[in-house]
Amino acid sequence: MKHLIQLMTVIFIITGFFTPAIAQVTGLEGWTIYLDPGHSRTENMGVHNYSEAEKVLRVGLALREMLETQTDIDTVYMSRTNDQQQVSLSDRSSHANTVNADFFYSIHSDAPSTTANSTLLLYGGWREGGETVEKTPKGGKKMGDIMTVDLTAAMRTNTRGNYADRTFYQGFPFQHTNTWPYLHVNRETMMASVLSEAGFHTNPVQNMRNMNAEWKRLEAQSAFWSVLTYHDIEHPPVGIAAGYISDIESGQLINGATVTIDGQSYTTDTFESLFHKYSNDPELLRNGFYYIEDLPYGDTLDVFLEAPGYYPDTTKIYIRSDFYSFKDMTLLSSQSPYVIKTDPEEGATGVRPVGWLRITFNRPMNRDSVEHAISISPEVEDLEWLWTSDHTQIGFSRQLLDYLTEYTITIGETAEDIHGHKFDGNSDGEPGGEFIYAFTTGPEDTEPPVLVTSYPDFTTEEEGISLQPILRFEYDEEVIEESITGESIKLIAPDESEVPGTIKSYLVGERSVIHFFPSEDLEMGVQYTVVVAEGLSDRYDNATANEVRFQFITGTTDIHELVSIDNFNAGVGSWWQPQGSGSTVGFITEETSREHDTEIVNLLTGSTGSLRVRYGWDIAAGTHLIRVHSPPTSDATSVKFDDEYILQAYVFGDGSGNRLRFVLEDGPGHLEASQWYTVDWTGWKLVEWDLANDPVFGWARGANGVLEGTLAVESLQFTYTQGSPHIGFINFDDYRVVKKITVGVEEIAGSIPVQYRLAQNYPNPFNPSTTVRYSVPEQSHVKIEIFNMLGQRVTTLVNETHNTGNYEVTWHASGASGTYMYRIEAVSLTNPDNRFVDVKRMVLLR
C-alpha cells in the first residue's frame, strides 16, 4: 500500500492532477462483515415523513456496493435489503451468528430531538470494578472510535461520542448490576459489534437531507473509509465535491440549483423530482445538497452555479484526494421584492388597538425607498415606522389607530430592495404596481371582562366536587395582571373561614383564565362559597363592578392510593416527539412538538414542570393524528397497573375543541384507547378515565376494546375537529393512576339484597353522629342527601356508583338540634327506569 501511495504521488507531480479510477483495495480477503440497517419498512418516521428505516437501508446498500466493488472483502452480509421485510431483532442476531461474520455493524439514526443533530457510536460494554469493559470479542470500541471521527466529519456536525452502550444508558457507576451489553445487537451477537446513530431523523433539516440519494452515499463513504482504517489500510484517493446551496439573503436552501464542475452537473432536489413523495406543499421541503464524485483531485476547478430565479455565479473549488471537498455556495435572487404577509390580514375587521401592525417582505428592503413609497389613509398621528433588524418587516403600534376606521396602506412601485430590485407591488412576478392593503378597526372597548364559564359552574350549585379542586374562571378577554390581587378569589368554608390558596392567571390567545389552587384539602360533603371580587380590569380600564358569588358542595370520595406515572418535573424524556411516530399524520411539522414547560404547571401539587404538546393541523389532510409515544424502555411505561384504577391527568386546555385521548398497552400487547375528550376548556382541568367503568376503544396491535391483564401507558394522542383552530397547545401534568374510596361509606356483610332499601338511622336521636344503612340489588348510582325542615339541603352523604350489596354511611352533624330528613335516590345502571326513592326522618339532640 505504501508503494502504491508513493507511485500515486510521483504521477501527481508529473501530471499535476489525475482522475481516480475505482481502486482495488486489498487486505480484506477472508474477512466478512454483517451490515444491519436498523428497523424495518418505514419505521421510525422522520419529521418530514422520511423514515429512519428507509434511510439506513440505503446507507447499508451503498456501503455493501463500495466494499464489494472496491475491495477484496470475502463477504458482505445484510439483515435486510428492501423496504418490505419486517426483520425482528432475534432474526438479525440469529442470522449474523449463523453466518459467523467477523464484524457486526448496525446502522441507525437518532431521535427524538427536533433541534439536535449529532452522531453517536455505541459498542457493547459496561462498568466493572471502576473500569469500562468492552464485551468480547473486542473490536467494537476500536471501530466506534474511528467512526466517531469519520462520520462526524462527513456530516459536518458534532458528536455525542463513542460509548460502551450500558454506560450511555445507565451512567458510569463503579459497577453495573448487569455486566453485559445493553443493546440487543451488542448483547446477542457473538462477534465484534458497534451501532451508529448518524444525525437525528426528527431534526427537520437532517430529515430533508436524508431524503437525498447521494447524502446516503456520503454516509456510506465515511463508513467505507472507517472499515479500511479498522484494517490499518489507507483508503484510495477520491475526488468528491459536496455542499449546500442557499439564498444569500434568506439563508433558505435552494431547490433546483445546478452545480457544474469539470463537466459534471448536479441539480439539487426539487418538489417535482423528490419532495412530492413526502409533502403536498411545494415550498416546504428543501435540502440544497449537491454531491459530485469521480472528480480529478489535486487541483482547483471552476464551479458554475445557476438556479431558476437567481443570478448565475461562478467560483472555484480545490478537490482534495483524502476526503470530501466541501464547499457551500450562495446565490442572489433575481426576483423583485414583494409583500408576503400582513398582520392584520387584508380586509380584517374589528381590529383591536393591541400589539403591532406588521408588513413582511420576501427579502431585505431599502428602508428609505420603502418609507418614501408607503402611505396610510386616513393619516395616523405621530406615526413612526419601525423595522426589524433584517429589513424584511416594517410596522407600527396599533395603539396609534382610531376606533371604527377603515385604513388603507399603499406601497408605491418606487420601493426597492437592498440590491436595487424594483418592488413588485401587485405580486405578479414582474417589477411594478402598487401594494394596497386595507383593514378596519373595531369600536372602543367600554365593557369590563365577562366571566364566561367556571369550574365549579358559577351558574348553579354543583355537587360532588373533588376535595382537591382547581377552581377555574374563564373570561371573554384579557384580565390584566395588575387588577388581580390575593383578594380576587375567595373560597369560604361552611364555618366562614377562608381556605388558603394560590391565585394564578394565564393568557390563552386573547382571553384570560384565572385559577385558584387551594393549599389544603376541602371537607367532604359540605357547601363552600366562592367569591370573585369586583375590580378585574381589561387593558382599557374597564373593571368589573360587581362580585360573583356562588356555592358548590364537595363530594364524599377521596383518593386512597396514588401511583405517579410521570410528574414531568425532571423533563419529558419518557415521551417521543410526535414526528418520531409513524402514526402521526395530517400535521404541520413546524408547529408540532412536545416540550418541557416550567411556566404552566399544576400549582395544586407543587409541580415544577409539565409536558406541553404544540400542534399544527394540516386542514387539507384527510386524516389527523398526533401520537406522543412513550417507548417501552421509558420510566413512564415501567409503571404497571390494572383496570382497578382510575387514570388521571391534569390537562391545561386551549379551548380549541380539538380532541385528546389516552392509549394504554395491556397484557396481550393490545393498544387500547380511552374515548376522545373534547378540549372545550381553557386552563387546568383534571381529566379522568375510569378504567373499570368507562368505555374502551381498540386502537392497534390486535386491540379489542378490552383492558386485559397488566397495563402501562403507551401514548397520548390528539386529533383535529373540523372547524376548530388548527394551531394550539395542550399541557399535561401529574399523569397518574389512583384508587378512590367513598369516605364514610362501607360495604357490610349480609345476604345479597333483592330489592332497594333505606333503613332507619341509628342511634336516633343522635349527637353528633348517626349511621344510615341501605341496600342495592344491582349496580346503581346512589345519592343520599340530608335536608333541614325548611327543605334546604344540608349535605350530600353519598353520590356515587355502587355494586350490588349492603352499605352504611355515617353522618357527623355540625348543625343545630332539630329534625332532619334523609333521602335516597338510586338508579340502576343497566335499567335506568328502575329508580328507587325513599325519605326518612332523624333527630339531632345537642
Add this chain to the structure above:
Amino acid sequence: MRFLLTLIFISIIAAGIVLAQGEQVSAAGEPEMLISREGEFLMAPNWSPDGTMIAFTHSRYSGLYVYNIENGEIEQISGEESAGFGFSWSEDSRSILARVTTYEGIRRLTAIKIFDIAEKQEEIVLDYRTGVSGIPQWTESGEAVVLYSRGQTQLMERSGDPQDRMEMQTEPSHIQPGITPARDIELLDPFPGEQYLNAVTSPDKQRIVFEVMGGDMYVVNTDGTGLTNLGRGDRPQWSPGGEYIVYMITEDDGHNYTESDIYAIRTDGTGQIRLTDSPSHLFMNPSWSPDGSRIVFNDMNDGKIYVLEVSR
C-alpha cells in the same frame, strides 16, 4: 444460508412421552426459575436427549455449560467464545457438537469441536480457520459432522487429521457413495431468493421447521412437500412427539426487546397457544423436555433459566 440444509435420516427415534393427535397442550402453572448464577447472564437452554441434563450458554453465546437435573450441579464444558450458539447434543447425550471462535487481530478464527461430557475431553473436528459459516450437524451415526458452509457441503469424519478435513468438500447433492449413504443430504429452497434461519429437523427426521428471514415460520416435509405456514415466530423447536412446535414471539423497538413470550402451535398451523404471559419477563429460546412434560427457556431480562410444566 440461501439454501436450507436438510439431513434426512432413515431411522425414527423413539420419543418418550408424546402428545396424541388432537390433544391440546397448555401451561400447567407459572414458569419457575430453574437455573441462575450470581452475576452471570444465562441463556439458550437445550435439553439433552435423555432428559438428564440441560446445556446452556452465557451472554453473547460465550461458553458452554451443563446443568445436571438430578443434583443441580453446573459444569463448564467450554469457556470459548461462540460455543453456545447452534450447539447440538449427540443422540446418546454423551457429547455436544459446537462451533467455537477466537480472534487473531481483527480476524475471526473458527473451529468445530465435539465435547465429551462424561470424559471431559474435547475433540477438534475442524481446526481454527477463517471463512467458516453455517452450523455443524451430526450425521445419524454420530461418527461424522456435516457443515453446509458458503454454498458447499462438507462432511467431516471424526478420525484423521483435522487440518485436512476441509478438503473433503463435495458439491451439494453429489455426496460420494461410501462416505455416507446416498441421498443422505438434500437441499431445499422453498422460497427462492429468501434467506432461511433456525432450521430444525423433527424427531422422526421427516420434517423441518424453519424461519424465513423477515417472514414467517414454516414446516416442510424433507421431500419438499407439505409446506405449511405457522405464522409469525422465532427460534422454533419440536415437541418430542413432533406434534407441536414451541417458539417465541417477540416485540422490539429496534434497539431492545420490549416483549417476548413462549407459544406452541400444531404443525398443521392450528391450535396456537400462548404458554407464558409475563410482561415483566422476556422469555426466549424454548426447549421441550424429552418426556414432553416441561419446557425450559431463558429470561432476557434477568439472565436466568426458567422451566414451565405443560399438560395436555
